[in-house]
Amino acid sequence: MNQEPRPLAPWSGRQNGLNEKLVAIFLLALALFNPPLLAVFGVPASFLGLPILYLYLFVAWAGVILALALAMERTPDETPEDRGPGGAGQAGG
Amino acid sequence: MLLEWTVIGVSFAYLCLLFAIAYYGDKRADQGRSLINNPYVYALSIAVYCTSWTFYGSVGRAASSGIHFLPIYLGPTLMAVVWWIVLRKMVRISKANRITSIADFISSRYGKSQLLGGLVTIIAVIGIMPYISLQLKAVSTTFTVLLSHPNLPVAGQIQSAPILTDTAFWVAVLLAAFSILFGTRHIDASEHHEGMVAAIAFESVVKLVAFVAVGLLVTFGLFGGFGDLFSRAAEDPRLLALLEVGDAGRFGDWIALTLLSMVVIVCLPRQFQVAVVENVDEAHIRKAVWMFPLYLLIINIFVLPIAFAGLIVFPEGDINPDIFVLALPMVKGYEGIALLAFIGGLSAATGMVIVETIALATMVCNDLVMPGLLRVRWLALQSRKDLTRLLLAIRRWTIVIVILLGYLYVRLIGESFALVSIGLVSFCAAAQFAPALIGGIFWRGATQKGAVAGLVVGFGVWLYTLLLPSFARSGWLPESFVTDGIFGIALLRPYELFGLGGLEPVTHSLIWSMMANLGAYVLVSLLTRQSAMERIQAALFVDVFRPSGGQGSSRFWRGTAMLAELKALLARFLGRERTERAFAQYAERRGIDLARQREADPQLVSFAENLLGGTIGAASARVMVATVSKGETIGLQEVMEILDEASQVIAYSHQLEQKSRELEAATAELREANERLKELDRMKDDFISTVTHELRTPLTSIRSFSEILHDNPGLAGGQRQEFLAIIIRESERLTRLINQVLDLAKLEAGSMSWTLERVDPAEVVREAVNATSQLFRDKRIPLEVQLDPAAPILWSDRDRLIQVIINLLSNAVKFCAADRDRVEVRLSRESAGGGVVICVKDTGPGIPFHAQPTIFEKFQQIGDMLTAKPEGTGLGLAICRSIVERLGGRIWVSSRPGSGAEFCFRLPERAPAGAKEGTR
Incomplete structure (x- = not known):
């Protein structure tokens, strides 16, 4: 299963850097989805006929999902040992 | 339609x-x-x-x-x-x-x-x-x-x-x-x-x-x-x-x-x-x-x-x-x-x-x-x-x-x-699990009591600030509960707890319940200790990605169970067929033949517990498996005992090592003491034989001349006078010897009486020089005296000091050749310790190197074998050393054979007060 020694904190030092990317995207999303950025777009204006706040939130949301998809799909697979057990039934090691 | x-x-x-x-x-x-x-x-x-x-x-x-x-x-x-x-x-x-x-x-x-x-x-x-x-x-x-x-x-x-x-x-x-x-x-x-x-x-x-x-x-x-x-x-x-x-x-x-x-x-x-x-x-x-x-x-x-x-x-x-x-x-x-x-x-x-x-x-x-x-x-x-x-x-x-x-x-x-609004009430309740759930997989130190405290407190706040008011709003509780607070206490209004207003009820409830929940969870976790079981489970959860992690708690079961009983237990919950299949898979995976085993080992017991846990939950599974397992689970007490035993063994072996080291040291001391005792014994024998020898020599001489005088009454007057003089001289020598032996015995027994007083070292040296001046004049040996005027006044025994210097001077004279050699006595102030150093230096034959370490021992007379008749008693230097050491000082000799010897001793400004004999 998982013979490779791992660091204590699951987000620290991994070869493929996936966890670092995820934390970065998380912080980005946190900034995008909350004030004060939210307040900047919270004005009664429209762009291409769409309310700007509505447009902003969905575009930002889609951007985060895209970044997430790229991070998950483009980052190479970890070493086989990293993979968890597929399916049930592994007790007593 | x-x-x-x-x-x-x-x-x-x-x-x-x-x-x-x-x-x-x-x-x-x-x-x-x-x-x-x-x-x-x-x-x-x-x-x-x-x-x-x-x-x-x-x-x-x-x-x-x-x-x-x-x-x-x-x-x-x-x-x-x-x-x-x-x-x-x-x-x-x-x-x-x-x-x-x-x-x-x-x-x-x-x-x-x-x-x-x-x-x-x-x-x-x-x-x-x-x-x-x-x-x-x-x-x-x-x-x-x-x-x-x-x-x-x-x-x-x-x-x-x-x-x-x-x-x-x-x-x-x-x-x-x-x-x-x-x-x-x-x-x-x-x-x-x-x-x-x-x-x-x-x-x-x-x-x-x-x-x-x-x-x-x-x-x-x-x-x-x-x-x-x-x-x-x-x-x-x-x-x-x-x-x-x-x-x-x-x-x-x-x-x-x-x-x-x-x-x-x-x-x-x-x-x-x-x-x-x-x-x-x-x-x-x-x-x-x-x-x-x-x-x-x-x-x-x-x-x-x-x-x-x-x-x-x-x-x-x-x-x-x-x-x-x-x-x-x-x-x-x-x-x-x-x-x-x-x-x-x-x-x-x-x-x-x-x-x-x-x-x-x-x-x-x-x-x-x-x-x-x-x-x-x-x-x-x-x-x-x-x-x-x-x-x-x-x-x-x-x-x-x-x-x-x-x-x-x-x-x-x-x-x-x-x-x-209805849904958000539930959301807020479910959020109460977050600290215990997410904290539990990242924070190893979180304790069961902390989790219980956090959940209870958070749930309580949720109940009070969200669920009960919703009943009140629908008329199932008095409306005043929301508007005036419980018992009419405004601070306890469920939607504006402690005056926190202006928020939606859910936001308000979330803030208070999460603060209470997280606070209690962290605080109680920090203040309480984990049981052994908690510690093991915490490690399993937090370190699940570690190589040793995720193996279930097999190390927790010490005991074994009868295989048949275990199977019967599982069959009751899972059904016979499924149980047989699970055991067969287990046996296949581990490469063992279960049919030949009567007892299930801890791993199998653990596997069964895990399997049962999948159906009735971990806590119940543990209770059930415990009913058929012979071994108890390891309680905290036992873990502690095991730890104690281990640490006791370690401490015990430490003690043993120390004891054996002490024993070795004691043995070495004993051996040394034994050597010393043997040496002392030998020295005592030597001493006695030497003393008797020394006593017999003058006695023999006195006796022979007395017999001659007795047997020959008609001896010529001159010769008679000469013989009597010899008898007198030998008697004096005998007296001196006996006196010195007595002195030494007293010194060594510590029974010598000491009178400590203010002593001017220069005056002491002068007195000793005066007392021995006749000896120098007799052998026409020049004596040079150097006195440092800065030498401090000492607190010491005057008479004994004079005795030491006289001994050294007469010793020097003894080995000096008449007309040729010269002797020098020097008093100087010691710069380091604040005492004085007195040296007596001669230009005599010197002391061979091999004799130097033992020169202060009793009856160690150099040239014993060579010159037929020793001049001294062999006790003078031993007495000197005893006195100097008693007065808190040290005596030593430096000499090169053929170019004289220099005896020095150092005295502190204050002699130690006790009557105890000085270090030997």
Whole structure:
């Protein structure tokens, strides 16, 4: 299963850097989805006929999902040992 | 035209299709060709998050608060970003420990605590009750709406009917029956409800398609696209206001809802069920991480357009915005779409209720009822043959009771709240699990008491600030409870606790309950200690990714069990066939032949516990296995004892080592002392023989001359005189010898009397020189005296000092050749210690190197062998050394054979006061 020694904190030092990317995207999303950025777009204006706040939130949301998809799909697979057990039934090691 | 029977018929057909899918899914699972073993099904099953709340309630919320329906979906997106870190860990832990529910997870983490499992279960049941009622309310309302076609019921027109004619009641009964059919057809040792998951994934597709269909119809059928819809909305100032976030207080609500929905996406029992328990492969998380947020995005695109369209189409505000999704197609004559919308809403509601009740049933059965029943002795559950039927019955009844509770809530609360408001109450309850759940997998030091404290306190605050006020608002508690606070204490008003006002009730409750929960969790964890079991479980959970992690708690079972008993136990819960299969697989994997074994080793016992845990929960499984296992589990006491024993052994061996070192040292000392004793003994013998020899020489001489005088009376006068002189001289020598021997004996015995007084060393030296001047004159040896005027006055024994110097001077004279050699006596001040150094130097023959170390020993006379007759007694230097050492000083000699010798001694300014003999 998982013979490779791992660091204590699951987000620290991994070869493929996936966890670092995820934390970065998380912080980005946190900034995008909350004030004060939210307040900047919270004005009664429209762009291409769409309310700007509505447009902003969905575009930002889609951007985060895209970044997430790229991070998950483009980052190479970890070493086989990293993979968890597929399916049930592994007790007593 | 929608007839009642059409609606009912289509609904039934849909539910039957769902059941068929579930049945097929189970069948495929039994064949080993899993239907749900792909990431898309996994992602879709997580979308069970979208319930009637999303389907109907979001539009209702958007119609009243605009964009504020969105945090509920942005939060889960945020959490999904870190799922690969958090959720994957939970999945790994759950697989290793065969976790069956969130209650099982938390209870396992904190030492398989039955208390904690029960507590989580109770909180979940009470907390989720409003959520289930929301689904019942939504289905029954939309059903009524659909039937009243083509008219639309005005808000508030739907009155609660007597129970038997109440749609909501029949919906509840139907959903209960359906959930029972789905989730409790059989007890599954593999923990997976594959058929259910397949059906849930299908439902997610249906509700998405239905909602998007309605959205497209409204946006592009009723209006001319997004631009047209929004520009029409912009003409209405009422709608325009919905496009702003609002003031700072609304920002607070926004952030609170984001955080709330962020944690509930893992804390809600049904989300835990589909995302963690039903996960078949960790790798599926990879896709779900971005597909689930994408699903949320798509289903939310049309929420605002539908809400605006509804507000434009029904400007009077007499239509409940919660039913816009259904009402818009209806009034415009799109009956097909309306029916599809109803089916979509139905699928959203059924999906939630099925998964939620199954999750709750598992929890209630495993963590509440079974532990209780196992404790009741007269039921004698341990000895019953087949318990699978009992387990199923418990779960079925739990589903019925949970759904009826939801129905009860709907009857009590009725029309008082919008869908989203009801749902948020549940969200806030589920969020109470977050500290114990998420903290538990990252913080090893969190204790069971901390988790209990956090849950109790957080749940209490939730109860007081959200659930009870909702009863009050509906008239089941006095209204004054909300307006004036309990007992009329304004500070305790449930919606403005401690004067914290200006917030939405959910935000307010979330702030207080989370603060109390987290605070108690952390504080109590820091102040309490973990039991041995807790420590082991904490390590298993936190370090699940470590190589040694995730191996179950096999090291916890010390004892063994009879294989047959173990099998019998498992068969009672899992059935004989399944048990045999599991054991056979185990034997095959480990390469052992179970048929030849009578006893099960700790690993097998642990495996059995794990297997049983998958059915009845970790805490109960431990109790059950303990009944057949001979060995006890290791208690904290024993762990401590083992540790104590080990440390005692270590301490003991340390002591032994030390003892043996001490022994060696003592032996060496003894050997040394023995050597000294031998040496002393030898010296005493030498001393006595030397003394007797020295005494005999003058005695012999005296006797012989006395005999001569006696025998020859007629001896010539001159000769006679000469002989008498010899006799006198020898007698003197004898006296001197005896005196010195006595002196030495006294010195060594410490019985010499000392008179310490102020002594001028220069005067002492002069006196000694005067006393010995005759000797120098006799041999015509010049004596040079150097006195340092800076020499300090000493506190010493004057007479003894003079004796030492006289001894040294006479010693020098003795070895000096007449007319040739010279002697020098020098007194100097010692710069370092503040005393004086007195040296007597001669130019005599010197002392051979080999004799120097022993020169101060008694009777050590150099040249003993060479010159036939020694001049001294051989005691002078020994006496000198004794005196000097007694006076706190030191005496030494430096000499090169052939070029004289120099005897020096150093005296301190103050002689030590004690009469004790100086160091030897």
